[in-house]
Amino acid sequence: MxxxxxxxxxxxxxxxTKPKLNSKHQxxxxxxxxxxxxxxxxxxxxxxxxxxxxxxxxxxxxPSGCGKSTFxxxxxxxxxxxxxxxxxxxxxxxxxxxxxxxxNVEELRxxxxxxxxxxNPFPKSIYENVAYGLRIQGIKDEEYIxxxxxxxxxxxxxxxxxxxxxxxxxxxxxxxQQQRLCIARALAVKPTVLLMDEPTSALDPISSGKIEDLxxxxxxxxxxxxxxxxxxxxxRVSDNTAFLYMGNLVEYGDTQKIFTNPEKDRTQxxxxxxxx
Amino acid sequence: MNRAxxxxxxxxxxxxxxxxxxxxxxxxxxIFIGFILYQGMERISWEFVMSLPSRFAxxxxxxxxxxxxxxxxxxxxxxxxxxxxxxxxxxxxxxxxNWWNTFLEINISNLAGVPSVIYGLLGLxxxxxxxxxxxxxxxxxxxxxxxxxPVIIVSTREALRAVPSxxxxxxxxxxxxxxxxxxxxxxxxxxxxxxxGVILALSRAVxxxxxxxxxxxxxxxxxxxxxxxxxxxxxPVQIFNWVTxxxxxxxxxxxxxxxxxxxxxxxxxxxxxxxxxxxxxKMNW
Numbered sequence: 001m002x003x004x005x006x007x008x009x010x011x012x013x014x015x016x017t018k019p020k021l022n023s024k025h026q027x028x029x030x031x032x033x034x035x036x037x038x039x040x041x042x043x044x045x046x047x048x049x050x051x052x053x054x055x056x057x058x059x060x061x062x063p064s065g066c067g068k069s070t071f072x073x074x075x076x077x078x079x080x081x082x083x084x085x086x087x088x089x090x091x092x093x094x095x096x097x098x099x100x101x102x103x104n105v106e107e108l109r110x111x112x113x114x115x116x117x118x119x120n121p122f123p124k125s126i127y128e129n130v131a132y133g134l135r136i137q138g139i140k141d142e143e144y145i146x147x148x149x150x151x152x153x154x155x156x157x158x159x160x161x162x163x164x165x166x167x168x169x170x171x172x173x174x175x176x177q178q179q180r181l182c183i184a185r186a187l188a189v190k191p192t193v194l195l196m197d198e199p200t201s202a203l204d205p206i207s208s209g210k211i212e213d214l215x216x217x218x219x220x221x222x223x224x225x226x227x228x229x230x231x232x233x234x235x236r237v238s239d240n241t242a243f244l245y246m247g248n249l250v251e252y253g254d255t256q257k258i259f260t261n262p263e264k265d266r267t268q269x270x271x272x273x274x275x276x
Numbered sequence: 277m278n279r280a281x282x283x284x285x286x287x288x289x290x291x292x293x294x295x296x297x298x299x300x301x302x303x304x305x306x307i308f309i310g311f312i313l314y315q316g317m318e319r320i321s322w323e324f325v326m327s328l329p330s331r332f333a334x335x336x337x338x339x340x341x342x343x344x345x346x347x348x349x350x351x352x353x354x355x356x357x358x359x360x361x362x363x364x365x366x367x368x369x370x371x372x373x374n375w376w377n378t379f380l381e382i383n384i385s386n387l388a389g390v391p392s393v394i395y396g397l398l399g400l401x402x403x404x405x406x407x408x409x410x411x412x413x414x415x416x417x418x419x420x421x422x423x424x425x426p427v428i429i430v431s432t433r434e435a436l437r438a439v440p441s442x443x444x445x446x447x448x449x450x451x452x453x454x455x456x457x458x459x460x461x462x463x464x465x466x467x468x469x470x471x472x473g474v475i476l477a478l479s480r481a482v483x484x485x486x487x488x489x490x491x492x493x494x495x496x497x498x499x500x501x502x503x504x505x506x507x508x509x510x511x512p513v514q515i516f517n518w519v520t521x522x523x524x525x526x527x528x529x530x531x532x533x534x535x536x537x538x539x540x541x542x543x544x545x546x547x548x549x550x551x552x553x554x555x556x557x558k559m560n561w
Contacts, residue, residue: 107451108451109450118442120443123465133451136452136456186450189450
């Protein structure tokens, strides 16, 4: 704490939150406006505003308990069911407030997919895992479902490893395969945004590498937001990086710049491993 | 004796006590079963199972009694299964943490401890008299359902709680509604546990005598029931009746009846254990 300069004190920091928009996109895909989050009396997020550009990869980094997972889960409203959760401010997707009363949460989650920290396939076959999102939407067309399953498994680079036994139980796959299955499951319903909450933290380095390559490829079609504990990973995969500390957004901008020449001392200290 | 020796001695004494306690239960049960088998086995025959009750012990059978037991069992299952599982799902998945749900939970736990004869009196007052069902199978089944509902609710909640929250999260994050998540993920994953609880509760209901006597299960029914509104008797009531007779022959009949009743409960418990093991190996996350 003492080593921090005045300017990086989280309570007083006002952060410039405008990564450059490409000429192609006139507005942000996702946008947080003055967001506060509370669990009962505890404030988990403190007045964060930032915009996320379409077809980019944005990484949230920061020490454990800094609020990055909470912040990520705002974008598909996964915090809604937590007892004592409340928030202020707005979360916009394509300019529309997703916390508006008119928004159907189930519909929102169909276009905002999520991949979790621990691979969590359903105790069903590989095929049925990927088909799940389509089935709960009421789609009956088996041919369409099969096409989507195969396409999604190909997209998540798992297909070649499982094509002969799609009926095998998903839980018999290795951890890395399970995680790619979970990615395929999220892709099958054609979301536009993919939220990833430390997707490689439970995996070995080789599996992690595969997932990182996959994230890179998916950027073409999806807007990806990834929470990670792994600095190198954030540096490798993301276009923009947001550094959160104790519920505050300390710094947000181009990944290259954050990792080579951060504006705040606290960011510098965290990235170089001096704390956190 | 130093401390290490003392501790080792304590260890041995406690181990001995534990073994004695375990064996005491098993040995007493074995003696009881052995005695019953010795007494009643001679009466066990197809004829005994298929005969109507009679004034003469040698001609008397348990046909009406086990038919009554089957009727009561089926009706009780149909009533208590949906109600108990439904209540369990509500409390575990939908109920928020507020004073009302806490109040419900505490009372359900309390209800599980209420003596069964009290349920019998409730059944007599509400189902037999107020709702004018008479001494029918329906009234008896409703009473037994009340008796085992708390057990089913508690075991359902335990089975639901055993489903990892990561599965629920995954389903909800796919855009599934709460009910879709319960139907497609939580229930299939917990069904073995729920079924085990229901079967164990039912096997308790099979042996219940007191509430059914209060509700009006008759000790002598000359015909097997053909509808839920018929009068009835059940195996434990029939056994109770025979045991109270002075003639030795009827006591032998009672022993034979107990063998059949024990057989039914052992089979039900066996099914419950089988289902639990089968589901546990399938849901291995």
